[in-house]
Amino acid sequence: MAQETIFSKIIRREIPADILYQDDLVTAFRDVNPQAPTHILIIPNRIIPTVNDVTEEDEPALGRLFTVAAKLAADEGIDENGYRLIVNCNRDGGQEVYHLHMHLLGGRRLGPMLVRRD
Numbered sequence: 001m002a003q004e005t006i007f008s009k010i011i012r013r014e015i016p017a018d019i020l021y022q023d024d025l026v027t028a029f030r031d032v033n034p035q036a037p038t039h040i041l042i043i044p045n046r047i048i049p050t051v052n053d054v055t056e057e058d059e060p061a062l063g064r065l066f067t068v069a070a071k072l073a074a075d076e077g078i079d080e081n082g083y084r085l086i087v088n089c090n091r092d093g094g095q096e097v098y099h100l101h102m103h104l105l106g107g108r109r110l111g112p113m114l115v116r117r118d
Contacts, residue, residue, distance in 0.1 A: 005099040007043050020075075021068050025061040028068055028104075037107025038076045038083070042068050048100040051089040065102045078106035084113075 010017040011027045018030040020040060031039040044061040048054055054062065066085075073079040083106030088095040 003047070003049075003098070005047065005097055007041075007097060007099040007101065008047060011043070011045050020072060023064070025064045026068055028072060031103070035103075036105040036110065038073075038078055038105065040072055040076075040104040041101045042072070042104060043099060043101040049098040050095065050100060051087060054100070069102060069104050072104060073106065076106065082106065084110050 006015070007027075009015045010019070010029060011022075013019075017032075019027060020030065021028040021042075024045070026042055026044055028040055028042040031041050042065050044058065044065070046058070046061065048058055069083075069085055070079070073083050083104060086103040086105065087100065088103075
């Protein structure tokens with residue numbers, strides 16, 4: 001069984017968060033440490049630790065991540081100029097909370113995806 005995370009507590013509203021969207025499949029809320037003017041996390045309500053743990057059963061929730069991202073980008077007024085969606089996987093991928101989540105970032109020009117480091 002997947003371990004509880006801080007995101008699980010946000011989904012159940014046991015700890016405060018600026019929740020922008022919630023339904024039976026996903027929850028979206030503002031990141032407490034924003035990296036852009038708009039920085040929203042969109043998470044499946046069922047704990048999926050990493051992308052490596054995704055199953056066919058998760059497809060409806062993962063599809064919902066994208067439709068909610070598009071809705072929130074429009075709500076935030078960043079859909080026309082553009083935004084970035086990021087999903088990190090495991091330590092080297094930059095994942096910090098082991099509950100799969102999508103970052104929606106925008107509101108300014110974001111620059112290159114990665115900076116080359118040899």
